[in-house]
Amino acid sequence: KAGVTQTPRYLIKTRGQQVTLSCSPISGHRSVSWYQQTPGQGLQFLFEYFSETQRNKGNFPGRFSGRQFSNSRSEMNVSTLELGDSALYLCASSPTSWPTDTQYFGPGTRLTVL
């Protein structure tokens, strides 16, 4: 099976712009979660989508949003970019939202905000 794919892999934006990142989960997986990794804050949970519904949301401002499509692909959007949004954004998929399901991570999208 193909793994989790994320596009684009690298992105450079300027402050105030918005950005959309894409994640294609492993075939058959219905849960997609997003995480932000920064040197200062580490890996932090953004949100989880399951069957097109947001199930959980982390402690991030409303500028961070996401959605999931009927084929389980997911996008996250960050509006009005700030310098502090520079990070590695990771997507993870799992078959369901069951606690013992393993989450498989994609390679991430490296976002740089200038």
Added chain:
Amino acid sequence: DQQVKQNSPSLSVQEGRISILNCDYTNSMFDYFLWYKKYPAEGPTFLISISSIKDKNEDGRFTVFLNKSAKHLSLHIVPSQPGDSAVYFCAARRNNAGNMLTFGGGTRLMVKP
């Protein structure tokens, strides 16, 4: 408020010896724990997990121990190999919180040949 902590940012061990990575947590609602390994420019790779109803889980060279009373878990790698050199993250999941993982800050393991 860091709910999951890995107090050792780095660890260096000799090839063939045991590597022990530690993790502490504060939230008693966590009931499932995982270890991930991460190489640069790649996403984390799942290694091993343990439910709070167990105190040990083994998978090949990897063993995770959970001490609920101390809110402490550890990952043992025996024997350590140079290919194990990576950053290791422990993560915890809360009951009824779906796939939301809370990660520790990571420990960089270096295995010297």
